[in-house]
Amino acid sequence: xxxxxxxxxxxxxxxxxxxxxxxxxxxxxxxxxxxxxxxxxxxxxxxxxxxxxxxxxxxxxxxxxxxxxxxxxxxxxxxxxxxxxxxxxxxxxxxxxxxxxxxxxxxxxxxxxxxxxxxxxxxxxxxxxxxxxxxxxxxxxxxxxxxxxxxxxxxxxxxxxxxxxxxxxxxxxxxxxxxxxxxxxxxxxxxxxxxxxxxxxxxxxxxxxxxxxxxxxxxxxxxxxxx
Ligand SMILES: *Cc1c(COP(=O)(O)O)cnc(C)c1O
Numbered sequence: 001x002x003x004x005x006x007x008x009x010x011x012x013x014x015x016x017x018x019x020x021x022x023x024x025x026x027x028x029x030x031x032x033x034x035x036x037x038x039x040x041x042x043x044x045x046x047x048x049x050x051x052x053x054x055x056x057x058x059x060x061x062x063x064x065x066x067x068x069x070x071x072x073x074x075x076x077x078x079x080x081x082x083x084x085x086x087x088x089x090x091x092x093x094x095x096x097x098x099x100x101x102x103x104x105x106x107x108x109x110x111x112x113x114x115x116x117x118x119x120x121x122x123x124x125x126x127x128x129x130x131x132x133x134x135x136x137x138x139x140x141x142x143x144x145x146x147x148x149x150x151x152x153x154x155x156x157x158x159x160x161x162x163x164x165x166x167x168x169x170x171x172x173x174x175x176x177x178x179x180x181x182x183x184x185x186x187x188x189x190x191x192x193x194x195x196x197x198x199x200x201x202x203x204x205x206x207x208x209x210x211x212x213x214x215x216x217x218x219x220x221x222x223x224x225x226x227x
Pocket of ligand 1: 202
């Protein structure tokens with residue numbers, strides 16, 4: 001299926017989720033995760049009207065940017081695990097980092113970037129061993145420490161839900177992320193406005209929208225070659 005047809009399906013599902021949750025469609029940003037697909041397929045996504053692109057590897061990100069360098073107004077999201085020694089390779093090329101979960105990354109951003117970087121702090125809501133991200137109790141102390149790094153702007157929180165089809169488990173995960181976010185907003189940190197929620201992927205984005213997602217990250221069902 002062409003990306004534009006897949007996008008039409010996703011757009012409709014987003015609208016329906018917004019209607020159910022009484023939310024404004026404009027508050028939801030769709031990031032097309034292109035890590036599984038070719039440069040050509042990524043170009044097709046942009047031609048279909050995609051503006052936000054996400055990659056989890058530096059090589060993939062730079063390759064896609066190279067192909068799309070004539071395209072204006074694209075926003076690039078780094079969604080993968082970031083090693084601090086790799087920060088310098090991405091820092092000039094991304095608009096958002098979704099995987100901030102260690103002070104060593106903040107230190108590198110501070111040292112390497114010429115401007116403030118929009119970051120999401122990654123939370124491992126379900127505290128699964130296999131996942132990256134901080135546990136919910138670590139979040140507030142971590143965000144307080146980030147005050148020392150003025151180039152790091154915490155615009156929100158990100159999570160990956162557990163790999164399950166159980167709707168109540170998914171919903172609970174997204175709801176918890178929203179509640180942590182609301183607590184941080186109340187603390188009124190100037191370096192961490194923390195209004196955004198990056199949550200929801202191909203299998204669970206509708207639940208994420210119902211629970212308050214503002215950035216959803218969709219790979220397979222938006223740009224994937226097949227399903
Ligand atoms: C791959 C990936 C996605 C997209 O996953 P799909 O299930 O293909 O939609 C979203 N977020 C992160 C962090 C990913 O690594």
